[in-house]
Amino acid sequence: SVVILDFGSQYTRLIARRVRELRAYSVILPGTASLERVLAERPQAVILSGGPNSVFDPSSPRPAEGLLEQGLPVLGICYGMQYLAMAHGGRVERAGRREYGKAVLTRHEGPLFEGLEGELQMWMSHSDAVTALPEGWRVIAETEENPVAAVAAPDGRTFGVQFHPEVVHSPKGMAVLENFLELAGVRRDWTPEHTLEALIADIRAKVGKDRVLLAVSGGVDSSTLALLLSRAIGSQLTAVFVDHGLLRLNERHEVEQALRPLGDENLRVVDASEQFLRALKGVADPEEKRKIVGREFIRVFEAEARKLSQEGCRWLAQGTLYPDVIESAGGEGAANIKSHHNVGGLPPDLNFELLEPFRYLFKDEVRELALLLGLPEPIRMRHPFPGPGLSIRILGEVTPEKLDVLRRADDIFISALRDWNLYDSVSQALAVLTPLQSVGVIGDERSYGYVLGLRAVSTADFMTADWARLPLDFLDEVARKITRQVPEVGRVVYDITSKPPATIEWE
Numbered sequence: 001s002v003v004i005l006d007f008g009s010q011y012t013r014l015i016a017r018r019v020r021e022l023r024a025y026s027v028i029l030p031g032t033a034s035l036e037r038v039l040a041e042r043p044q045a046v047i048l049s050g051g052p053n054s055v056f057d058p059s060s061p062r063p064a065e066g067l068l069e070q071g072l073p074v075l076g077i078c079y080g081m082q083y084l085a086m087a088h089g090g091r092v093e094r095a096g097r098r099e100y101g102k103a104v105l106t107r108h109e110g111p112l113f114e115g116l117e118g119e120l121q122m123w124m125s126h127s128d129a130v131t132a133l134p135e136g137w138r139v140i141a142e143t144e145e146n147p148v149a150a151v152a153a154p155d156g157r158t159f160g161v162q163f164h165p166e167v168v169h170s171p172k173g174m175a176v177l178e179n180f181l182e183l184a185g186v187r188r189d190w191t192p193e194h195t196l197e198a199l200i201a202d203i204r205a206k207v208g209k210d211r212v213l214l215a216v217s218g219g220v221d222s223s224t225l226a227l228l229l230s231r232a233i234g235s236q237l238t239a240v241f242v243d244h245g246l247l248r249l250n251e252r253h254e255v256e257q258a259l260r261p262l263g264d265e266n267l268r269v270v271d272a273s274e275q276f277l278r279a280l281k282g283v284a285d286p287e288e289k290r291k292i293v294g295r296e297f298i299r300v301f302e303a304e305a306r307k308l309s310q311e312g313c314r315w316l317a318q319g320t321l322y323p324d325v326i327e328s329a330g331g332e333g334a335a336n337i338k339s340h341h342n343v344g345g346l347p348p349d350l351n352f353e354l355l356e357p358f359r360y361l362f363k364d365e366v367r368e369l370a371l372l373l374g375l376p377e378p379i380r381m382r383h384p385f386p387g388p389g390l391s392i393r394i395l396g397e398v399t400p401e402k403l404d405v406l407r408r409a410d411d412i413f414i415s416a417l418r419d420w421n422l423y424d425s426v427s428q429a430l431a432v433l434t435p436l437q438s439v440g441v442i443g444d445e446r447s448y449g450y451v452l453g454l455r456a457v458s459t460a461d462f463m464t465a466d467w468a469r470l471p472l473d474f475l476d477e478v479a480r481k482i483t484r485q486v487p488e489v490g491r492v493v494y495d496i497t498s499k500p501p502a503t504i505e506w507e
């Protein structure tokens with residue numbers, strides 16, 4: 001494996017991901033993790049991340065004592081390089097000014113830059129600089145502003161780079177990382193097939209003959225996990241799918257189809273739509289609706305979980321992903337707190353042990369597994385769908401009639417996106433039913449119909465989002481189809497607000 005020690009850089013996760021894209025297994029640990037903890041990962045190489053601190057500040061975080069004496073290949077990035085230089089007897093000082101943004105390596109040499117010709121653009125973000133090298137070290141790259149942009153130790157396996165090879169603004173950064181992995185002799189067998197086999201073996205070893213409960217939502221993570229568990233432990237798995245009546249058209253059927261391989265007796269579908277609708281009756285406030293759906297979900301799921309627990313089911317499986325695990329912790333530690341939090345709502349007397357096979361995977365790795373496990377394409381590549389479902393896409397009170405109108409309209413929009421091959425070009429698309437009624441004419445008659453909003457956005461992280469520039473002809477076709485096939489809708493509008501200031505959902 002490659003151990004990435006996190007010193008607080010916003011890019012640490014990206015380093016882990018790039019290393020995995022290069023098919024080497026990587027794990028992020030806190031920068032100050034003990035030597036024992038680091039060695040427990042049996043690292044073939046160590047990467048020291050960047051970070052906001054100054055290495056000459058005595059309180060700045062440092063790797064464990066003795067780590068550099070293990071003979072492991074090390075790549076220090078930014079703060080990591082400065083630490084390496086200082087720890088080996090060089091000098092680091094505050095630079096005259098901060099170097100930030102795209103920079104060009106005007107000169108570079110040696111095996112770390114193998115195969116790279118000419119000037120290279122790399123991303124810089126630092127205020128400290130290495131001003132004197134440890135004995136025997138060499139400068140292997142420089143920029144106009146920075147005479148020490150990369151360094152190499154005499155051992156030929158320890159390097160420092162002042163730039164960030166992991167970010168997209170360093171177009172050839174991946175090649176630098178790959179060269180490092182090659183020089184370090186890191187095994188590159190982190191393929192999806194390998195992951196699948198390892199996960200199955202782990203699950204079997206952990207679970208033995210015990211039974212496992214899983215809640216499936218129809219999203220890619222829980223569906224993939226259901227197929228994985230089914231492959232690993234067969235009928236020891238019971239998957240519970242709660243239909244809260246706030247799903248999209250045909251969604252329940254699609255999920256049931258996709259999870260066919262589990263076998264009928266291992267998939268329990270609980271139709272709780274009436275219970276949810278009753279609880280939502282008369283409620284117009286979005287946050288209130290969210291709370292009610294969450295609460296009812298736990299009620300229904302708890303009843304199933306209690307039955308299974310009494311039948312001797314010991315494990316509760318969850319599709320927790322790596323970003324959830326490292327989000328709060330920057331490594332290990334807090335991870336457990338967060339996981340327990342996820343089960344949140346289940347009473348403490350329901351004493352399940354937690355099984356989280358995906359806790360070291362990124363979303364796209366789960367999608368690769370889904371492909372191997374035969375999850376149908378529409379579910380595998382599906383846009384995210386909020387837990388409260390359509391309840392937050394009907395502004396105001398949720399009624400069965402409005403749900404029906406929204407479902408049909410939404411399906412026309414989403415199907416058209418697929419037909420026009422636009423579905424994968426946007427990150428999320430949805431229809432919103434407003435409580436507004438607007439005037440129209442049908443034949444010679446004045447009519448009143450709902451105003452329906454369409455929204456499609458592009459985003460990398462859902463924290464900010466840009467409204468999608470869908471073709472006008474496409475929007476025209478969708479509006480015509482909706483008003484023709486869903487006569488309750490009198491007017492269709494397209495949302496051209498980005499996030500911020502608007503959110504993606506309307507509620």
Ligand code: XMP
Pocket residue numbers: 290384385386387388428462499502503504505506507
């Ligand atoms: P907003 O509307 O906050 O949405 O820009 C960002 C992303 O989060 C989803 N979303 C939710 N997901 N429960 C969820 O599970 C919720 O209450 C919820 N509200 C918003 C939204 O669909 C988008 O992907």
